[in-house]
Amino acid sequence: MLYISDNLKWLRSKRNLSQQEVADGMALPLDRYKKYEYGKNTPPAETLVIISRYYHISIDLLLTVDLRKISIDNLMQLDDNRIVLPITVDQDGNNLIEIIPHKAQAGYLSGYAETEYIENLQQIALPFLGLGKMRAFPINGDSMPPHTNKSFVVGKYVDNLGEIKQNKTYIFITFSEGITYKRLGNKNDDSVTVISDNIIYSPYEIKLSDILEIWEYVCHIGRDDAKLLPTESDSVKEMFLELKRDIHEIKLKK
Template identity: 60%
Template sequence: MSLFSDNLRFLRESRKESQRETAESLDIKRGRYEPYESGKVEPPYEILKKIARYFGVSIDLMLSVDVRKYRIDDLLKLDDNRIILPIMVDANGEDLIEIVPYKARAGYLTGYADPEFIEALPQITMPFLGPGKHRAFPVGGDSMPPHDDKSFIIGKYVENLGEIKKNKTYILITRSEGMTYKRLNSKNEDSLTVEPDNVIYNPYEVKLSDIIEIWEYVAHIGRNDAKLMNEGGEPLEAVVRKLQKDMAEIRTKIT
């Protein structure tokens, strides 16, 4: 628990509080608090939750990341009291977009909440994307037309489920599938029904409890972006989906 105790001491001192003042804020006595900070005693789960809420830092980071390396104000705070990553900006104050390389794809599931993992990713800036936290993810496979294999999709982080909308596409980070790109079919009480843009694959249900992150599709980076538009200027994604649905309806009528 040495990392936890170091983090606890750092967070308390950053507020310029005495051990007694912090203990009172946590509704415990100083004699009980001091061993947590010195590393002599491990706090029970209920106290851990109180500490996390009080300092606005997740239990995950308190136990596994040296928060002394980061300015607390530069961390992205989420609704569930989890801190996901430092908000990195360039010299002009523009948001830096991390690119998750193909070789780092599998490691993202364990590194998504580790600021050191995130900071080590390649970074680019795209000011035209506007406000919000953005990240680029690798895509591939025949369930993701019209995005080429080995291309990247830039997603905007979705902070709460109320923001997601039917028929929009999202990058889902789930414990069971890992990184996947799907279109929202419907939103249910405890799950989402999603579908690939290739209609040969059926819609399926994803439990909310299985979802780690949701990123809304905002842009595409590929070797041949011209493939994303047809000659008339209409997004090729819409054309492909319409043709696929028409073909599916024809097959249904024939059978």
Template identity: 70%
Template sequence: MLYISDNLKYLRNRRNFSQQEAANGLQIPCERYKKYEYGKNTPPAETLLLISRFYHISIDLLLTIDLRKLNVDNLLKLDDNRIVLPITVDADGNNFIEIVPHKARAGYLTGYADPEFIENLQQISLPFLGVGKFRAFPVGGDSMPPHNDLSFVIGKYVDNLGEIKKEKTYILITLSEGITYKRLSSKNAESLTVAPDNIIYNPYEIKLSDILEIWEYVAHIGRDDSKSDLISPDNLSGILSGMQKDIAAINRKIG
């Protein structure tokens, strides 16, 4: 469901604009504007961009979120007000770090712009990280040692592609892969080339059009799995059973 018509009316009323004043601000004919607000037409991409810049609300939120149900003033406005990112804050207005758990990994692609999804994530506070918007993401696989499947990487939101630098690591949210954590090898006007730190995997290219978000790696949260209860009764029984099977297989070959 698209909420653009309801959101246009809501945002206009928040500023106490008439329909004519809103149309003037967007530099479009009033009759065309009315069709958008009444839901008769959906604004094309170039008009959505004008609306986004005029009200300082991301296109994702304009289209997919009912803005009447959230406090727009509590959304994080990034540089030049080009986009609005859903965040959670404490009673003093300090940003929390939301943790995207493994079970919510797949849902992040559809929930990253949804304030309700973000609010339901677990939260931590790490004041030493300084100024910026931070989020923690799960790491999977063996492509980026020493991080493992028990690790989370904390990223700082990047809102300007000019800020990313070669040889730094980034959490990339892409349409094709979802959440991926890689090192930047090179970039051009149309794509990024990224590389895993594990040399058994090859670098590959990601189109900029495929990227939804970029977070610069700043810290990592991990757990030492070497201290897990390896000699619990259940584990010990399994280990001995496996050894007995291996010995029996060797004896059959010898015999």
């Protein structure tokens, strides 16, 4: 679902501007701008760039996030004034990783832009990962060894499609498949080719228009050890806390 028309109305009203004032500010004909705001037409790429620069908001947010339901004041602003996803920190200033549990992954496509959905996710801090917007996603199947079924991969949010690199692994959030973890093959003008590390699976293409989010792989949490496998009633947070304690003990022994 694209939110561009609703976002244009909301952003204009937030600044108390008329349609004519916004159209003039973007150097667009008023009739053309009205069609974008009324949802009759979707702005082409060059116009999205103009809108993004006018409001200082990234194109991905303009298209895929309902800005009426989040606080722009709490969003992180980059040097070029693009706005990306909110970053929350703990009392020590460490970035918090939001965990998408297996039981909640089905609702991610409809809830990833909903403030209530994100706020209800469990969070942990892994300071050694450094800065960036992090999120942990569940892995299903055997297509990406050594990551086993039901383990988690932690990804860093990719704000710019130009940042993704061949042969690196990413979590792709798509309309058609939901959460997909794959290695990047070729990158074309309108699609990317993704590859499974398990050779029994064939590479395939994902259209850029099908992609909602991209997260660059930074680490994974394995669950091979039976004692770490939680039941449905166990907390995923407890699993991460146990891992954190293990890491701390290893550091002390060095």
